[in-house]
Amino acid sequence: MPSLIAALDQGTSSSRTLIVDAQGRVLASAQREFTQHYSQPGWVEHDPLDIWATQSATLTEALARAAAKLSDLAAIGITNQRETVVLWERATGRPLANAIVWQDRRTAGICAQLAADGHAPELQARTGLLPDAYFSATKLAWLLDHIPGARARAERGELAAGTIDSWLVWNLSGGVTHLTDVSNASRTLLCNLHTGDWDDELLALLRVPRAVLPAIVPNCGALAVARLGGLNIPITGMAGDQQAALFGQACLQPGMAKNTYGTGCFALQHTGTQAVRSQQRLLTTIAWKLGDDQPLHYALEGGVFIAGAAVQWLRDGLGLVHSAQEAQQLADSVPDSGGVLLVPAFTGLGAPHWDAQARGLLIGITRGTTAAQVARATIDSLAYQSAELFAAMQADVAAQGGPPLTELRVDGGAAVNDTLMQFQADLLGVPVVRPVQAESTALGAAYLAGLGAGLWPNAAALPALWQEQRRFTPQMSTDERKARMARWRRAVERARDWADD
Numbered sequence: 001m002p003s004l005i006a007a008l009d010q011g012t013s014s015s016r017t018l019i020v021d022a023q024g025r026v027l028a029s030a031q032r033e034f035t036q037h038y039s040q041p042g043w044v045e046h047d048p049l050d051i052w053a054t055q056s057a058t059l060t061e062a063l064a065r066a067a068a069k070l071s072d073l074a075a076i077g078i079t080n081q082r083e084t085v086v087l088w089e090r091a092t093g094r095p096l097a098n099a100i101v102w103q104d105r106r107t108a109g110i111c112a113q114l115a116a117d118g119h120a121p122e123l124q125a126r127t128g129l130l131p132d133a134y135f136s137a138t139k140l141a142w143l144l145d146h147i148p149g150a151r152a153r154a155e156r157g158e159l160a161a162g163t164i165d166s167w168l169v170w171n172l173s174g175g176v177t178h179l180t181d182v183s184n185a186s187r188t189l190l191c192n193l194h195t196g197d198w199d200d201e202l203l204a205l206l207r208v209p210r211a212v213l214p215a216i217v218p219n220c221g222a223l224a225v226a227r228l229g230g231l232n233i234p235i236t237g238m239a240g241d242q243q244a245a246l247f248g249q250a251c252l253q254p255g256m257a258k259n260t261y262g263t264g265c266f267a268l269q270h271t272g273t274q275a276v277r278s279q280q281r282l283l284t285t286i287a288w289k290l291g292d293d294q295p296l297h298y299a300l301e302g303g304v305f306i307a308g309a310a311v312q313w314l315r316d317g318l319g320l321v322h323s324a325q326e327a328q329q330l331a332d333s334v335p336d337s338g339g340v341l342l343v344p345a346f347t348g349l350g351a352p353h354w355d356a357q358a359r360g361l362l363i364g365i366t367r368g369t370t371a372a373q374v375a376r377a378t379i380d381s382l383a384y385q386s387a388e389l390f391a392a393m394q395a396d397v398a399a400q401g402g403p404p405l406t407e408l409r410v411d412g413g414a415a416v417n418d419t420l421m422q423f424q425a426d427l428l429g430v431p432v433v434r435p436v437q438a439e440s441t442a443l444g445a446a447y448l449a450g451l452g453a454g455l456w457p458n459a460a461a462l463p464a465l466w467q468e469q470r471r472f473t474p475q476m477s478t479d480e481r482k483a484r485m486a487r488w489r490r491a492v493e494r495a496r497d498w499a500d501d
């Protein structure tokens, strides 16, 4: 009996595959980076063929490392960078252009116009999102407007569009199946948060023909069939990467939250079957729907653009260290930052500020400031920015009578940093908990696929698979926490509205 799961994790900078067994253990993994295309300032593109080639190569490699075969796979799970859009020809499967990546800002002007025309409240009410170039709809409309003949062909049903989950399913199914899962759909600005379906008024406003879009399916069940090596392997789990990480961290009860510390930070709090409308400029998003007859679950989300990227700046921009580990050692050589704060608003500020004109600020420097204190301030900035997100989330949740945050589950590359995790617990005033298995995103896809394939009877079986590795308990007094956050907010105010462009 095949009993393994292949979890495909298609990220912004690399494609990965994990092979997971029925006990939720990771048997092997493989990863391949691919080329980023920056053809114009503010543009970020991926070649969809690179995405498919690297993803399928990592599946082959991971299976080989697990000494397993395709025939050992009970199911495939998919998780992916969200919002990124691919447009292709149904007849040939040929992409018409490079994928426009979530980071790409080319449609910022269109979004500013939508906001100026007063559409922001309606978009927030219907989608939980803001009119921002981050989301898929304006990217897709841009492709339809700029590729000769594309809009007419899309309206005739000759073209297919989708986020990366759609593109992978299309290729895995041999060009048969065009679908997206509801968590990915909820990041497009086209999906109604309350129905989990495409919204005709949004399609009209954002000029996207329904004929080009995939069908929306739940996050687990018999979703599609991968035709690989002459076999039919069921695809039984799919989710956008941040929602998958929330699921992989077993944040299954309302109030539970995770933060992923990577290049940026992504903080999500599960709000159960209630879509909490943010008064704090956070995003409301669909977390998952565990089957056709199951309810939609929601999350509040906030993102920090520059988190681990600030540590990379210490290495690449300042030349202060050779690696992130060295940055941690340098920062750990001092007891604190000596009053120095870094606001890494290198590309503006995301939630809850959404200030594109903000720029980086290093403040509190004296004649005695050392490189180690600058490194410490840089690493501290991940915790400060995340604490601001959770403060905003708590305000939103409390306003709706929801449960308070009782602990934060963490993952991502920078979550290995113990000093950072302790400081995060201190600033939040709740324990920070790191799991044994750091691959929450891919694990989330594996859990969804395992549920969909019947390897586990129901979601209640999943928390037993999740194991705590270390718990960081708050040590800081409430007064000090408040004073530090107040000082941070003063620094943020000074970084805001700086750039002239």
Ligand SMILES: Nc1ncnc2c1ncn2[C@@H]1O[C@H](COP(=O)(O)OP(=O)(O)O)[C@@H](O)[C@H]1O
Pocket (backbone or CB within 6 Å): 011, 013, 261, 262, 263, 264, 307, 308, 309, 310, 311, 312, 324, 325, 328, 379, 412, 413, 414, 416, 417
């Ligand atoms: N020990 C550390 N302390 C602080 N930051 C770290 C540490 N190790 C890695 N990082 C940061 O974490 C990021 C890599 O995390 P990862 O989850 O792989 O990112 P992504 O998935 O966004 O590529 C890098 O930006 C790096 O600077």
Ligand SMILES: O=P(O)(O)OC[C@H](O)CO
Pocket (backbone or CB within 6 Å): 010, 011, 012, 013, 080, 081, 082, 083, 102, 240, 241, 242, 262
């Ligand atoms: O690929 P990642 O991990 O950087 O995630 C990208 C997010 O899904 C963007 O919303």
